[in-house]
Structure formats: structure tokens, C-alpha cells
Amino acid sequence: MNDTRCLDAETMAAWLDGGLDEAARADAETHTADCARCQAMLAALTRLSDAAEPARAATPAAMAPRPTLHRWLIPIATAAGIGLTVVLLPDRSAIPPSPVAGDVARERDIDLARPELERRDTPATPAPAATAPPAATRVAEPAPAAQTAERAVMDAVTSALVGPIDIATPDPAVRWRVTGDAVERSTDTGASWTAVPIEAGAVITAGSAPSATTCWLVGRGGTVLVTTDARTWRRLPFPEAGDLVAVTARDARTASVTTADGRTFETATAGETWTPRRPLQEN
Amino acid sequence: MTRAGAIDDVLARRLHTRARADRWRLAPARFARALAASDARGLRPDADPAARERYLSALHLEDLALACACADGHDEAWEHLLREYRPLLHRAADALDPTGGARELADALYGDLYGTTTRDGTRRSLFEYFHGRSSLATWLRSVLAQRHIDRLRAARRTSPLPDDDSSATPLVTTADTAPDRPRRPHAAALARALGRAIGDLSPRERLRLGCYYAQEMTLKAIGRLTGEHEATVSRQLARSRESVRAEVVRILHTESALTDAQIAECFAAATADAGTLDLTRLLGPSAPGKNPAADRSREETP
Numbered sequence: 088m089n090d091t092r093c094l095d096a097e098t099m100a101a102w103l104d105g106g107l108d109e110a111a112r113a114d115a116e117t118h119t120a121d122c123a124r125c126q127a128m129l130a131a132l133t134r135l136s137d138a139a140e141p142a143r144a145a146t147p148a149a150m151a152p153r154p155t156l157h158r159w160l161i162p163i164a165t166a167a168g169i170g171l172t173v174v175l176l177p178d179r180s181a182i183p184p185s186p187v188a189g190d191v192a193r194e195r196d197i198d199l200a201r202p203e204l205e206r207r208d209t210p211a212t213p214a215p216a217a218t219a220p221p222a223a224t225r226v227a228e229p230a231p232a233a234q235t236a237e238r239a240v241m242d243a244v245t246s247a248l249v250g251p252i253d254i255a256t257p258d259p260a261v262r263w264r265v266t267g268d269a270v271e272r273s274t275d276t277g278a279s280w281t282a283v284p285i286e287a288g289a290v291i292t293a294g295s296a297p298s299a300t301t302c303w304l305v306g307r308g309g310t311v312l313v314t315t316d317a318r319t320w321r322r323l324p325f326p327e328a329g330d331l332v333a334v335t336a337r338d339a340r341t342a343s344v345t346t347a348d349g350r351t352f353e354t355a356t357a358g359e360t361w362t363p364r365r366p367l368q369e370n
Numbered sequence: 371m372t373r374a375g376a377i378d379d380v381l382a383r384r385l386h387t388r389a390r391a392d393r394w395r396l397a398p399a400r401f402a403r404a405l406a407a408s409d410a411r412g413l414r415p416d417a418d419p420a421a422r423e424r425y426l427s428a429l430h431l432e433d434l435a436l437a438c439a440c441a442d443g444h445d446e447a448w449e450h451l452l453r454e455y456r457p458l459l460h461r462a463a464d465a466l467d468p469t470g471g472a473r474e475l476a477d478a479l480y481g482d483l484y485g486t487t488t489r490d491g492t493r494r495s496l497f498e499y500f501h502g503r504s505s506l507a508t509w510l511r512s513v514l515a516q517r518h519i520d521r522l523r524a525a526r527r528t529s530p531l532p533d534d535d536s537s538a539t540p541l542v543t544t545a546d547t548a549p550d551r552p553r554r555p556h557a558a559a560l561a562r563a564l565g566r567a568i569g570d571l572s573p574r575e576r577l578r579l580g581c582y583y584a585q586e587m588t589l590k591a592i593g594r595l596t597g598e599h600e601a602t603v604s605r606q607l608a609r610s611r612e613s614v615r616a617e618v619v620r621i622l623h624t625e626s627a628l629t630d631a632q633i634a635e636c637f638a639a640a641t642a643d644a645g646t647l648d649l650t651r652l653l654g655p656s657a658p659g660k661n662p663a664a665d666r667s668r669e670e671t672p
Contacts, residue, residue, distance in 0.1 A: 096512040097499055101412070102595060103512075106503030108425070111412070112597065120573035120580065128515060129595065130585035135462045135511045290524050307520065330520065 092333040092345045093293070094118065094125050103132055256296040263302050265291045270304065272317055285312055285320050295336040303342050305331035311358060315339045323358025377405045381423055389431035394439030394447045404438045405429075408501035434502035440483065441495035452480075455510060462511045466518045475517050479510070556636040559626040560618070567617035575610040582607055 094102070094115055101107050102115050119125040254263035262273045264280065270291065271280035285291070291306040300317040304310070309325040311334075325331070329346050336342035340357040343364065351364040382402040386392075391401050405426055413425045439447030459479065463472035485495035500509050568576060574596060581587040581595070582603075589600035589607075596603065622628045628636065 095499075096516050097411075097501060097503065097509060100505075100509040100512040101501075101503030104430075104504035104508050105594070105597075106412070106428075106430075108412070110414075116577050116596070117573040120576040123580070123584070126577070126580045126585050128519070130581065130587050130591075131466075131515050132508070132512055133587055133591040133594075135465050135515060136508070290520070292520075307524075 092118070092351075093122060094128070095332065099125070099128060099132060103129070103136070252291065252294055254294040254296050254302065256299050256302075258299040261296075261299040263294060263296055265294060265304065270320075272302075283314065283318060283320070286322065292331060293333045295334045295342065297336045297338050301336070301339045303334045303336040305334040305344050307331070311344060313339065313357070323354075325358070326352065326361050377402050377409065377422075377426070378419070381426065385426055385429075385431055386435075389435035391435035391438070394435060394444045396435055396439050396442070396444075400438060400442070401435060404434055404502075407498075408434070408503065411501045412503050429502035430505050431502060433506035434500070437497040437500045437502075437506060441485065441497035443484070451483075455507065458507055459510055459514060462514050463518075466515065472514070472518050475521065476514055479514060479517070556622070556626065556628060556632065557639070559622060559628070560636050563618040563621035563626070564614070566621060567614040570617060571610055571613065575606070575613075578603060578607055579610055
């Protein structure tokens with residue numbers, strides 16, 4: 088598998104359901120490790136599954152606030168602090184047992200990697216055994232958890248997936264970005280940006296810049312745009328009207344484009360002709 | 371369909387029976403074509419017959435048969451689909467958008483599931499992209515989620531950018547220009563060190579960290595992706611965190627020449643106020659210190 092492509096819906100679903108073989112899963116992991124969009128999509132799908140099953144929706148992560156870097160830094164800071172200065176946080180072994188009952192408790196009990204701060208953040212939480220409802224009660228009252236899960240899904244989708252498309256070029260000082268319908272270029276490592284307008288209505292999903300002035304953009308409805316002067320865009324013909332999700336360009340004439348259903352088309356003639364490539368898992 | 375015909379007839383008939391494809395009066399040959407398409411999608415071309423049989427036998431065969439029948443326009447199959455899966459899609463849509471906005475997406479999905487006419491005049495159903503590697507329910511949720519995201523992206527085109535466009539915000543304010551430098555000393559050095567330390571991790575380690583800390587997934591959900599028990603995920607997360615911590619300290623010591631006290635101050639300041647540090651970006655491809663050439667998803671990832 089070429090791990091430069093975002094995962095299509097079928098591959099994501101297969102991954103979630105354990106339908107990928109070892110090699111395909113490794114490829115998917117390699118891509119997703121560095122792809123915030125695919126990570127967020129997987130997280131959203133996981134939560135959709137949870138939301139569809141009320142009993143499972145009441146997981147700690149679904150109910151907990153979104154972790155921040157602040158929280159994530161704590162264990163690093165703390166551990167470093169232990170070695171360097173003083174113990175800033177209580178020893179893990181001194182942390183009282185998880186306050187939650189049932190399955191939730193079991194997950195918390197083994198959740199050693201969750202920063203200690205999360206437990207420090209909730210010291211005011213009433214003692215669990217006394218106040219936490221039994222697991223059966225939680226299952227019988229799915230609504231609040233489901234609502235929280237919905238919020239979590241919305242968070243995942245809106246804040247993580249609808250971000251700008253950041254396109255690097257071989258020149259470290261030159262970058263492109265796509266935010267909504269605004270395409271911009273920077274020649275000073277992102278300190279300032281100049282708009283390079285595209286045609287109205289185009290929805291861009293990915294880009295690739297093989298040189299400082301050449302950039303390919305692809306998007307919905309078979310949209311393929313290319314510029315070779317960093318000022319004007321030319322729409323290239325594409326054989327299908329489906330959505331495109333990835334592009335890897337070698338130069339102004341040569342590129343491969345991936346459709347939303349995972350097929351790849353290649354051109355070496357600046358879009359005059361396109362040749363389908365074998366699907367991902369066949370390679 | 372590239373290897374249609376490669377499926378052994380006996381195997382195809384056995385799987386046809388297991389799929390209860392007769393319910394939809396799906397011909398064995400039609401189901402064999404779907405199996406061949408799935409085979410081409412999910413199996414290496416050089417797979418041996420035993421591996422092929424294992425792969426095909428592990429498919430969600432009943433779902434695949436239903437998808438085939440619906441793609442072919444079988445009325446009873448469609449009735450079954452609507453009865454069984456419409457509530458599921460609506461629940462997923464409501465989870466995506468509690469205001470009900472995603473329901474229309476879910477309903478509109480049926481048109482594409484039935485199929486749209488292509489330029490050459492043939493009808494192409496979305497079900498052709500379902501290969502039985504997941505359940506039909508998971509696949510439908512996945513398709514719906516992607517469409518919802520597409521729509522959000524499209525909607526964003528018409529929304530004015532916020533005044534303080536966060537996308538223009540550098541990962542961390544550089545030390546030379548930081549207006550609040552006294553409050554967050556060595557923030558740039560810390561961000562660089564974190565970016566490099568995270569970049570040095572293996573893809574699976576970065577995946578676990580990203581899913582856990584940036585995406586807030588549960589250990590169980592991460593384990594589902596990595597094929598690990600949740601206790602293993604927990605242990606590995608702790609190990610990665612320790613590795614990152616040690617590397618950050620090493621970099622700050624050796625390359626930024628910070629003293630122990632300065633490092634402690636640096637951590638304390640970042641902990642108290644993360645400022646412009648962004649975990650998602652640190653865990654993503656644009657982290658400082660990561661080799662752009664290795665950030666292959668960068669140019670493809672919105």
C-alpha cells in the first residue's frame with residue numbers, strides 16, 4: 088500500500104472491524120500515524136459506533152473533556168521534575184483506585200498511561216462507591232452519555248477534520264495552504280501568505296507541490312487544478328466525476344490522483360490522458 | 371473485478387450458501403463476481419489458495435450478499451436494508467449532528483446506494499465499493515461520516531475566517547518574537563524538542579499517542595485498531611511517553627544547553643500555560659524538527 092493516501096471509507100471500516108490483513112493494517116497505521124484527518128475520522132467512527140450502542144457510550148473517554156497539550160505535558164513535566172527537582176505529582180501507586188463502577192472502572196484501572204493530572208483534575212469528585220450509580224443504572228440511563236458522545240463526535244469532526252490543507256514544497260521557505268475556498272502561498276515559511284484564487288465553487292481536498300511554483304490540487308467532483316507559475320490555475324480534465332482525496336505530483340505533467348473509493352489514476356501528460364492504476368491492496 | 375473468475379467454483383458456491391444469498395435470489399455467478407472484486411481489493415495477487423479461502427471465508431458474507439442484491443435493485447433486499455439500517459444511519463447522523471442536519475445526508479445516501487447513471491449510461495451503485503471486509507453497518511457509518519466531513523469542509527468555504535486565524539499561527543512563537551517570552555521561557559526549544567522526540571517514535575507509537583491524547587480514544591478503541599489488548603496499549607503509551615520525555619530532556623540539555631533548572635522551569639511554564647503549543651500539530655506531520663520529506667501525508671491531509 089502506498090501510505091501517502093488518506094484511507095477511504097471502505098478501508099477505514101475494514102480496519103475498525105478487523106478486516107485488514109497484517110500488511111494492510113501496518114500500512115494504514117503508518118499513514119494514520121502522521122495524518123490528523125484519518126486519525127480524527129477513525130476516532131469519530133469509533134464514537135459513532137459507541138453512540139449506536141448506548142451501553143458502550145458511557146466510556147470514560149466519551150465523557151471526559153478533550154485532552155489538551157497542557158494535560159499531555161503534565162506527565163512529561165512531572166517525570167522530568169522528579170529527576171530534576173522535586174516530585175510535583177503523587178506517585179502513581181499512591182493514586183487511589185478508580186472511582187467508577189463496572190466496565191468503566193475496569194478500563195480506568197488499567198489506564199496507567201492516562202496522565203495523573205486527570206485524576207488530580209477531579210479530586211472534588213465525590214467518593215465513587217458512595218455516589219456512583221451501579222453499572223446497570225448507567226446502562227439504563229444512556230441519554231446523558233449519548234449526548235456527551237455526540238458532543239465528542241462533533242468535537243472530533245469539526246475541530247480536527249476541518250482544518251487547513253498544508254502543502255509543503257521542496258523549497259522549505261515556500262508552502263501552500265487551503266482553507267475553505269482560499270488557496271494561499273507563502274514564500275517566507277508561513278510568516279505571510281498571498282492569495283492565489285481558484286475557480287469559484289471548487290472544493291479542494293488535497294494538494295501536492297513538486298516545485299516551488301508548481302502545485303496540483305484535487306477535490307470534489309473530479310476537480311484537478313494545477314499551477315505552474317504560482318499565480319493562475321488551470322483545470323485539467325479528469326475521466327470521472329467522483330470525489331478525489333489525494334494527489335502526488337512529480338512535476339507539472341506527472342501526477343497520481345486517488346479517488347474517494349480508493350482507485351488511483353496517473354497522468355504523465357498534464358491531464359490529457361489518465362491511466363488507472365491497480366488498487367491499493369493489490370500492490 | 372479484475373480477477374473475476376479466479377475464485378474456485380466450489381468455494382464460491384459454499385460461500386454463496388453461507389451468505390444466504392438465495393434469500394435475495396442472488397445468482398452464484400453474481401456473488402462470485404463480488405467475491406472476486408473483494409479478493410482483488412483485499413488480497414495480494416500472489417496469495418496462495420489457502421490464504422484466499424481464509425480471506426474470503428472471513429468476509430461479512432451475508433452483508434456482502436445484501437449489498438449485491440441492493441446494487442442489483444432487488445426489492446426485498448431494499449426493504450430489508452431500509453428496515454434494518456435506516457435506524458442505524460439515523461442514529462449515526464444524529465451523533466454527527468444533534469441538530470438533525472446530518473439526517474438529510476443519511477437519507478440522500480440511499481440515492482447513491484441505489485446508484486447513479488454514469489457517463490457511459492450504466493448505473494453504478496455505491497454498494498460496488500463495499501467488499502465485505504467490514505460489516506455493512508460500519509461501512510455505512512464510515513461513508514456517512516466522510517460525507518458529513520465533506521459538507522463541513524464545503525460549508526467552511528462560505529464562512530469568513532476568524533480574525534485570529536489559527537491556521538496562520540505558528541506552532542510556537544519563536545523565542546525572538548514571543549511577546550510573552552518571560553512567561554514561557556524556552557517555549558520554542560521545547561516545541562522543537564517535543565516535535566523531534568515524537569517524530570523519532572515508530573508509526574504505531576505515534577498512532578497510539580495521537581489516538582489517545584489528540585483524539586481522546588479509549589484504550590479499548592485503540593487496541594481495536596492496533597490489534598492489541600487494552601492493557602498492552604496502556605503499557606506502550608506509558609513507554610512512549612517515557613521515551614519522549616527522556617529525548618526531550620536530552621535535546622534540551624545537549625542542543626539547547628539548558629540546565630536542569632531551566633528545563634524544569636520550561637516544563638513548568640508549558641504545563642501551566644501551553645500557549646501556542648498544539649498537541650494535534652505536534653503529533654501531526656508538521657511538527658517542528660520532523661523531516662518534511664518523511665511527512666508524506668502532509669501534502670494530502672487536510
